[in-house]
Amino acid sequence: MYRFLLSGRWLGWLALVCALSAICVMLGSWQMDRRDAIREDIGNVVNNYDADPVPFEEAAGLFDSYDPSREWTPVEMTGVYDTQNQRIVRNRPLSGRAGYEVVVPLKLSDGTAVVINRGWLPIGNDEAGRPDTVPAAPSGEVTVVARIKPAEPALDRGAPEGQLASIDLARYQDEVGYELVQGAYGLMATEDPAPAEVPEAAPKPSVDEGPHLSYAMQWYAFGFMLFVGLGYAARQEALNLRYADEDEYEDEDDDEMIAAHPAPSERRRPRRQRGSTQENEEDALLDAQGY
Template identity: 25%
Template structure:
């Protein structure tokens, strides 16, 4: 009887299904490793942001500790207390709507101040309760202010200006509304006029938030590494 030799018997050939499983296994491992690398990168980036924010806060504290400057020309230094020299433009005062103070809704009264060189500084004079019968008193004396960064806001649509009521402190929209030059800076008054509640000077949030974000990303990376060892790197 003749013997027939088959080079690759069917039961020795790897199944197509098993090949697909191995391919999916490899792709899953690569995707998980990419995810681990991404979360580690994001964690390191948050640590770098925390260091940058710490330096910024130190610079702000240093600026705020310096004695006030008399300021009449150009853009004042950020976060510095300055005594503005020029004149108020009360006729172009605007009210920022829906501002909360001690649980009440009202307005923040922002009045432009023109320096001697013509530069415009937007000065937030304080908070005014909604529904008050009397209007805020016009600004008179040259103000002592603390220069701030421009307030950030999210605009979901172009909201129309209602008289002097604005939804946000938008320098471009204000300049177009008042037919004035584009304001060069934004500041908060250190002394408040009668009837206006004081507005606290704003500062960037501290490094704690960045550290918390970094910890979250590193924990996600650790979870990814555990899954990689558990399901893809088994012997």
């Protein structure tokens, strides 16, 4: 009953369904990969963000060579800000608002220079492309607690003087003229002594993994439903063929029945019996009288 599935048309439908299902599986797997990456980031936030600060002496290697599992780890360091080489980083949105971030090197007593991101500033109204004011960093020795963040890649776009397109530590090092640690920078949490005015602090990262699991299940379901739909169509085709065969057999049986048992209207009328009926007698009498 299902021999029609070997026809070219149905094999073509099967190939199309297989291709579409494979795409659905790929999209579902992509969503699962995104979920795994987000869950890893969430794990780093949960494990590291509110941990006790680690002295720089113990975490120095994390700035030289970034370790993704230690992202957001608070590190305590003491030094002096190089305010002459402070920079503004462009195109840094925060909570749907466009703005900038302020970065400045912190020179430690051992000669190491760590870049500190002091926070966010909104777009200014006085001059296009610049914030209205930049809160000054504390002068003299300052103790900073900053969370580890990875260096950002270079962007293929320029920036006005005193600004950076991204926190590209190699480019920043070229501008300041001395060595900066290249693996990571610090996102400021606290400063001591604390200045009267500081840039806006970045909010704690969200620990919501988003709808990626739901999207992945939907893509897998779509891939499965394609085969269900193909099976349903094949079942309907088989039923249609079966009904067509039954109708053909019924037509043949009807023809044979009609041939064997014709309808009364089609049967041969019996011949009128010969004999001396009243009509024959009247005809004979008329003939004899010459009518």
